[in-house]
Amino acid sequence: MRSTWESNGGRDCVNVTSGLTEVVVIGVSVFTVERCRRIISDVSLNNSTNIFWQECPVGKVERQKLLNQKGCVVWITGLSGSGKSTLACSLSRELHSRGKLSYVLDGDNLRHGLNMDLGFKPEDRTENIRRVGEVAKLFADAGLICIASLISPYRKDRDACREMLPDAKFIEVFMNMPLELCESRDAKGLYKLARAGKIKGFTGIDDPYEPPLNCEIKLQQQNGLCPTPVDMAGQVVSYLDDKGFLQY
Numbered sequence: 001m002r003s004t005w006e007s008n009g010g011r012d013c014v015n016v017t018s019g020l021t022e023v024v025v026i027g028v029s030v031f032t033v034e035r036c037r038r039i040i041s042d043v044s045l046n047n048s049t050n051i052f053w054q055e056c057p058v059g060k061v062e063r064q065k066l067l068n069q070k071g072c073v074v075w076i077t078g079l080s081g082s083g084k085s086t087l088a089c090s091l092s093r094e095l096h097s098r099g100k101l102s103y104v105l106d107g108d109n110l111r112h113g114l115n116m117d118l119g120f121k122p123e124d125r126t127e128n129i130r131r132v133g134e135v136a137k138l139f140a141d142a143g144l145i146c147i148a149s150l151i152s153p154y155r156k157d158r159d160a161c162r163e164m165l166p167d168a169k170f171i172e173v174f175m176n177m178p179l180e181l182c183e184s185r186d187a188k189g190l191y192k193l194a195r196a197g198k199i200k201g202f203t204g205i206d207d208p209y210e211p212p213l214n215c216e217i218k219l220q221q222q223n224g225l226c227p228t229p230v231d232m233a234g235q236v237v238s239y240l241d242d243k244g245f246l247q248y
């Protein structure tokens with residue numbers, strides 16, 4: 001019998017040749033060398049390796065000039081019923097009327113297609129937000145004002161999207177509406193089902209919503225009244241205008 005010790009990323013690994021079979025011992029596990037080769041091959045098939053970035057002669061700058069605007073992502077977060085979709089539509093309409101190109105990525109809608117394989121477990125929500133962040137980044141690169149409206153309840157997931165979009169191109173809009181207001185609206189009857197225990201893990205009821213710590217725009221009630229969707233869209237448009245996104 002022959003054996004050799006090798007370092008394996010900090011873990012010890014012993015390669016043993018006994019009779020006809022060469023095996024690899026990692027910790028308490030024993031693998032045949034053939035099995036190890038298959039694992040390594042699977043890893044390199046599952047993770048993209050040997051890939052190269054392709055440049056194109058028409059780039060973001062050219063697209064932005066054509067559109068006379070700068071690509072960015074307006075990320076609307078808040079409880080179910082806080083008015084995310086309503087604001088997204090109102091904002092999109094207002095931008096359109098000013099001749100600015102936008103596109104709405106709505107959580108509910110994306111769960112009918114791109115994200116139809118995902119549920120509402122924390123890891124599914126994280127993957128949901130990651131995918132939408134990547135898609136939003138592509139839209140911003142295309143030069144559009146991308147409006148993403150998702151509950152996006154976990155701060156770390158929203159922050160990960162922010163990191164994908166440097167240079168202040170990620171504009172987080174927090175619908176800071178009290179749970180009582182959202183629940184009283186209950187446009188889809190989901191709060192009622194969640195209170196009755198018929199939906200588990202509902203945001204704000206038995207799953208957490210982590211409010212942003214430093215968002216760009218916070219929308220809330222004033223003197224107990226919710227601003228109209230048009231007023232709220234106006235606040236976001238003013239922000240985009242001030243920051244120079246509505247021209248090139």
Ligand SMILES: Nc1ncnc2c1ncn2[C@@H]1O[C@H](COP(=O)(O)OS(=O)(=O)O)[C@@H](OP(=O)(O)O)[C@H]1O
Binds near residue numbers: 128149200203
């Ligand atoms: N468990 C649970 N928790 C929260 N919401 C639920 C749940 N189950 C279904 N729904 C409906 O799904 C919509 C939220 O989808 P999102 O993709 O925005 O959610 S998340 O960002 O991944 O948390 C949400 O839409 P909005 O009401 O527009 O927010 C709900 O209609």
Ligand SMILES: Nc1ncnc2c1ncn2[C@@H]1O[C@H](COP(=O)(O)OP(=O)(O)O)[C@@H](O)[C@H]1O
Binds near residue numbers: 079081084185187229
């Ligand atoms: N600014 C607002 N003022 C009054 N009602 C609103 C406002 N925004 C939304 N609503 C109402 O609240 C309900 C939930 O709005 P919605 O946009 O679907 O929320 P979300 O997308 O966050 O679930 C709808 O019935 C909508 O008409």
